[in-house]
Amino acid sequence: MFESSGTGDSMGEAAGFRYADLFAGIGGFAAVLEALGAEHVYSVEIDRHASAVYRRNWGRDPYGDVTEDASEDVMKVGEHDLLAAGFPCQPFSKSGAQKGMDEIRGTLFFNIMEVLQAHHPTLVVLENVRNLAGPRHTHEWEVIIERLRTEGYQVSETSAVFSPHQIAPEFGGFPQVRERVFITATLVPDGHVADPHVRPVVLPSHVRMTREWDLAEDLPLDDSHHVPGTDLSVAEVTWIDHWDTWVQFMNALRVSDADAAGEPARRLPGFPVWSHVWVSSQSERQAMLSPDGVPVPSWKKNFLLKNWDLYDRIRQVDPAWLRTWLAKTRTFPESRQKLEWQAQDETSLWNCVLSFRPSGIRAKRMTHLPALVAITQTPVLGPRDRRL
Known part of the structure; x- marks a missing residue:
């Protein structure tokens, strides 16, 4: 050269x-x-x-x-x-x-x-x-x-x-x-x-x-939970709290499964969780796989099948809890009926960085922030109960 x-x-x-x-x-x-x-x-x-x-x-x-x-x-x-x-x-x-x-x-x-x-x-x-x-x-x-x-x-x-x-x-x-x-x-x-x-x-x-970043130390974040202009709405708190009950349920379920099998507990699902497609009817499922007779793309079919497997598993464990939880979930906008868990072994949504996206509520660990998208998806800092 x-x-x-x-x-x-x-x-x-x-x-x-x-x-x-x-x-x-x-x-x-x-x-x-x-x-x-x-x-x-x-x-x-x-x-x-x-x-x-x-x-x-x-x-x-x-x-x-x-x-x-x-x-x-x-x-x-x-x-x-x-x-x-x-x-x-x-x-x-x-x-x-x-x-x-x-x-x-x-x-x-x-x-x-x-x-x-x-x-x-x-x-x-x-x-x-x-x-x-x-x-x-x-x-x-x-x-x-x-x-x-x-x-x-x-x-x-x-x-x-x-x-x-x-x-x-x-x-x-x-x-x-x-x-x-x-x-x-x-x-x-x-x-x-x-x-x-x-x-x-x-x-x-x-x-x-x-080393791994720590938002609290490396930004650094102030300790206040009440910074003007960063408060969450009542609806946003409701969505987070509601999905957090699902996270807690799944955490208890995976720990129970691990104890029974004598193996380490599995992480929460890494694929997008779409509760709006959780139906038990085979005819409804088939309609989602081929709306108007046209098969959905393979990636979407894969996510639908994984979501139905997840739904069936929860339904077998505690159908009464699931019916109550799902009834409330169905009152949310469709994008808030979805969860993208990318927080590995965290135990609560309130420990995570959250983003309200069209694809769902995305949860990540407090190690780094996602790209800021034209200020329309300002991340929520779970430990601070507010936005960035």
């Missing part, structure tokens, strides 16, 4: 470098690059509110439209050595329609290429959601890699995916799962040949988190 001619111990200690910041947000890339001693050349962000935060952080206003500043006809981006771009993720995110480059936001990568063709900076750092490198967007991934290589850049076709929870706190890590794919491309100097087997960037071992 070719090497740079810099003599410093880091990029910042080399002779200094200039950077351009596309899709700048509130300045995540700027924070790192400025700390490395980089000189700002250009930044742009189309969201007015993010731009206002960026201006407060860095003393310059990036508000603008990259399609008006970097195109076949216009180039307002100045010469620079490093280009950073967290281009829009909505076209590639699992939370969206996943139209990729079939929608306008998915084509903004080509404005990045306009900048590269004009200035050929030495290093390019691109960031997006992990799903960009997933099977749904194989075509887009291949286009990005091929265009970069055609323009003279060395880049790995293997994705590099990182999340804050994988990184030790002294290196900026944080107890939140937020997986992102990073594409790093290096300009091949004239007279050199690109490495045909480029390896993706990996986290060095000394940077990796080696």
Whole structure:
């Protein structure tokens, strides 16, 4: 592999470098690059509110439209050595329609290429959601890699995916799962040949988190159960309490089964628990497997069969308790009749981080937070009886 001619111990200690910041947000890339001693050349962000935060952080206003500043006809981006771009993720995110480059936001990568063709900076750092490198967007991934290589850049076709929870706190890590794919491309100097087997960037071992996060200590969380604006509604408390009675029932059942068998107790079901499909009638079950005569996908059939097995097992143990519990459950919205238990050996929902999702109430251990989805699914901190 070719090497740079810099003599410093880091990029910042080399002779200094200039950077351009596309899709700048509130300045995540700027924070790192400025700390490395980089000189700002250009930044742009189309969201007015993010731009206002960026201006407060860095003393310059990036508000603008990259399609008006970097195109076949216009180039307002100045010469620079490093280009950073967290281009829009909505076209590639699992939370969206996943139209990729079939929608306008998915084509903004080509404005990045306009900048590269004009200035050929030495290093390019691109960031997006992990799903960009997933099977749904194989075509887009291949286009990005091929265009970069055609323009003279060395880049790995293997994705590099990182999340804050994988990184030790002294290196900026944080107890939140937020997986992102990073594409790093290096300009091949004239007279050199690109490495045909480029390896993706990996986290060095000394940077990796080696212990389990603890939200109470690592955020840290205050001890108050009454922080303004974070209280749970009466309905939310009802849903949690009601499902917690099911968790307690299942815990007692699994311990009893374990004692009888002389084996360790099994964990609660890891598949989605769908109480809204708990019916005993074979005709009703068959109708769910083939609504309107069309068989459901295999993944859904698998979940339905597992749920009916679970229902039948509970029904055999205590049918009276189940009838009473299920009657109340059926008064909840359908999404609150579902539970996604991902908390391993925890013993209560109130010990967990909870998320009210369309797919159900999701429970995780208090070791890290899920990705915050546009502030609509702010996690509930069970031990604090409130939201984050």
